[in-house]
Amino acid sequence: MVQKTQKMGGTGSDTRKAAYAVVLVAIGVVLAPYTSFPIGIAKVNPTQHFVNVLGAVLLGPWWAVVIATVIGTLRNVMGVGTLLAFPGGMIGAFLAGYVYQYTRNVYAAAGGEVLGTGFIAPVASALLVAPVFMGKAIPLLALLPSFLASTIAGAILGVLALKTLQRAGVVKLGE
Numbered sequence: 001m002v003q004k005t006q007k008m009g010g011t012g013s014d015t016r017k018a019a020y021a022v023v024l025v026a027i028g029v030v031l032a033p034y035t036s037f038p039i040g041i042a043k044v045n046p047t048q049h050f051v052n053v054l055g056a057v058l059l060g061p062w063w064a065v066v067i068a069t070v071i072g073t074l075r076n077v078m079g080v081g082t083l084l085a086f087p088g089g090m091i092g093a094f095l096a097g098y099v100y101q102y103t104r105n106v107y108a109a110a111g112g113e114v115l116g117t118g119f120i121a122p123v124a125s126a127l128l129v130a131p132v133f134m135g136k137a138i139p140l141l142a143l144l145p146s147f148l149a150s151t152i153a154g155a156i157l158g159v160l161a162l163k164t165l166q167r168a169g170v171v172k173l174g175e
Contacts, residue, residue, distance in 0.1 A: 020058055020059055021059060024051050024059075025051075025067055025070045028051040028067070028071035028075075032045055035047040036081065039149055042146040042150075044149060045085070045154075046150050046153040046154035048071055048075075048089045049157075050161065051154075051158075052093040053106075053110055054162065055097070056113070057096070057100050061096075063097070068092075072085035082134070084134075084143070088150070091120050091124065092118075095115055096112040096155075097109070098112060100174075104173070106163070107159060113154070113158070114152055117151035
């Protein structure tokens with residue numbers, strides 16, 4: 001049981017965090033084939049954003065970024081993701097964790113996820129990832145709706161999961 005998400009430091013903390021990260025990666029990877037679907041020109045995966053919010057709140061921004069990177073890599077290997085999964089997952093994960101670290105508010109963390117994935121990641125995808133790494137031009141306005149739909153759905157599910165875990169006494173959130 002996690003006593004307080006803001007006080008996970010101490011002996012064994014890194015092992016515990018690594019174990020949580022492995023579980024979150026497993027959730028993201030196992031559910032990806034069932035929750036990835038095309039919206040517009042991108043394959044969206046609300047499960048990624050659900051996991052991002054959980055990882056950001058429970059483990060912090062850097063752990064959340066590592067989790068998003070591993071899930072994005074495995075989704076691409078499995079054929080249920082594209083290179084757009086990297087900015088789409090990593091930027092939102094970092095902002096969710098960063099915002100939670102300073103506010104201790106789950107809703108603010110979800111807002112960080114939506115801001116990072118819904119608004120900043122499409123810009124990075126359109127200006128850098130698509131032309132440089134995918135060899136194609138993708139208009140920013142073509143990415144915004146799919147990124148926003150995916151992150152809003154996932155962030156809501158992440159908040160609901162955290163609130164459920166809090167009510168069950170599994171985690172004590174910083175609010």
